[in-house]
Amino acid sequence: xxxxxxxxxxxxxxxxxxxxxxxxxxxxxxxxxxxxxxxxxxxxxxxxxxxxxxxxxxxxxxxxxxxxxxxxxxxxxxxxxxxxxxxxxxxxxxxxxxxxxxxxxxxxxxxxxxxxxxxxxxxxxxxxxxxxxxxxxxxxxxxxxxxxxxxxxxxxxxxxxxxxxxxxxxxxxxxxxxxxxxxxxxxxxxxxxxxxxxxxxxxxxxxxxxxxxxxxxxxxxxxxxxxxxxxxxxxxxxxxxxxxxxxxxxxxxxxxxxxxxxxxxxxxxxxxxxxxxxxxxxxxxxxxxxxxxxxxxxxxxxxxxxxxxxxxxxxxxxxxxxxxxxxxxxxxxxxxxxxxxxxxxxxxxxxxxxxxxxxxxxxxxxxxxxxxxxxxxxxxxxxxxxxxxxxxxxxxxxxx
Numbered sequence: 001x002x003x004x005x006x007x008x009x010x011x012x013x014x015x016x017x018x019x020x021x022x023x024x025x026x027x028x029x030x031x032x033x034x035x036x037x038x039x040x041x042x043x044x045x046x047x048x049x050x051x052x053x054x055x056x057x058x059x060x061x062x063x064x065x066x067x068x069x070x071x072x073x074x075x076x077x078x079x080x081x082x083x084x085x086x087x088x089x090x091x092x093x094x095x096x097x098x099x100x101x102x103x104x105x106x107x108x109x110x111x112x113x114x115x116x117x118x119x120x121x122x123x124x125x126x127x128x129x130x131x132x133x134x135x136x137x138x139x140x141x142x143x144x145x146x147x148x149x150x151x152x153x154x155x156x157x158x159x160x161x162x163x164x165x166x167x168x169x170x171x172x173x174x175x176x177x178x179x180x181x182x183x184x185x186x187x188x189x190x191x192x193x194x195x196x197x198x199x200x201x202x203x204x205x206x207x208x209x210x211x212x213x214x215x216x217x218x219x220x221x222x223x224x225x226x227x228x229x230x231x232x233x234x235x236x237x238x239x240x241x242x243x244x245x246x247x248x249x250x251x252x253x254x255x256x257x258x259x260x261x262x263x264x265x266x267x268x269x270x271x272x273x274x275x276x277x278x279x280x281x282x283x284x285x286x287x288x289x290x291x292x293x294x295x296x297x298x299x300x301x302x303x304x305x306x307x308x309x310x311x312x313x314x315x316x317x318x319x320x321x322x323x324x325x326x327x328x329x330x331x332x333x334x335x336x337x338x339x340x341x342x343x344x345x346x347x348x349x350x351x352x353x354x355x356x357x358x359x360x361x362x363x364x365x366x367x368x369x370x371x372x373x374x375x376x377x378x379x380x381x382x383x384x385x386x387x388x389x390x391x392x393x394x395x396x397x398x399x400x
């Protein structure tokens with residue numbers, strides 16, 4: 001989501017400067033590639049690039065294609081085939097052996113539902129969303145509808161510029177499919193004789209990190225989480241420590257007692273707490289509240305395992321038996337085992353663990369994985385099956 005945030009910022013600056021621009025999106029990948037579908041890059045008419053669609057190998061040519069789309073004011077789909085390792089036409093070889101399909105969409109500033117304006121709507125409120133992008137892989141000269149449908153989950157709002165009622169009725173059910181899967185996927189559509197591929201993109205709300213503690217060792221954690229584009233809240237009972245001056249990159253800085261912190265926060269499944277006040281009683285009081293919140297899936301506690309065991313014992317003395325299910329979401333000592341010593345290294349360890357929990361991963365070295373780095377099970381279009389269906393449909397038409 002940080003990439004989208006950066007694109008929105010650049011979009012606003014470009015608008016103010018009167019620049020023309022285009023949004024470049026990876027919409028489909030066959031094989032492996034550096035970036036997956038959903039990667040975006042904003043290109044302005046003076047050559048400024050925000051975001052990335054590859055590891056740097058495609059950006060040069062993509063800039064030229066984007067400028068052409070801006071000039072012609074027409075959506076374009078461009079395919080980059082990197083399967084030939086001896087082909088140097090793209091500059092430095094990607095070494096990914098994949099075919100990357102990229103959509104170029106010129107941005108019309110006065111259009112309230114242009115692709116970047118749709119992305120802005122997602123960021124106006126903390127909520128999940130479904131974004132649908134339509135394109136034709138079979139004909140580069142065919143119309144490329146592009147980013148055309150947005151659904152906002154919390155608002156239960158649909159925003160689109162789909163004029164064909166039949167196509168609209170086909171798109172709407174895919175919203176429920178994306179919400180049920182909580183993942184992105186592809187779907188084939190046929191409208192007015194044209195075959196279109198739909199990238200049904202499920203955009204989850206950004207991770208929210210609540211750092212409980214405003215000591216010096218929490219500053220690197222804030223800094224690194226900011227680089228990742230996470231929403232950050234810092235809470236502490238000490239007014240001299242919890243200040244915006246000390247934590248300028250935090251979205252919210254709270255001076256609150258332990259029993260007041262949750263009055264200012266609404267935890268959801270993508271809210272992560274790290275207890276590191278170095279005040280045992282403060283951390284214990286907040287842990288007591290957090291284990292009762294079902295939506296909270298991660299509570300990290302700084303310090304040795306003996307400290308956490310003492311917390312469980314003290315809660316039991318209060319008549320609170322921490323269940324095995326509740327213990328599953330408590331990570332203490334917090335962080336992955338990478339030999340971290342300094343506060344910066346500990347921050348790296350903590351954020352890596354949270355990212356692993358967020359994506360239901362184990363945090364092992366990638367070389368130990370037998371399967372591909374990126375899951376592709378739900379992002380594969382069976383073109384052979386589609387071709388067979390088109391052929392049968394043609395036969396039926398002739399026979400009738």
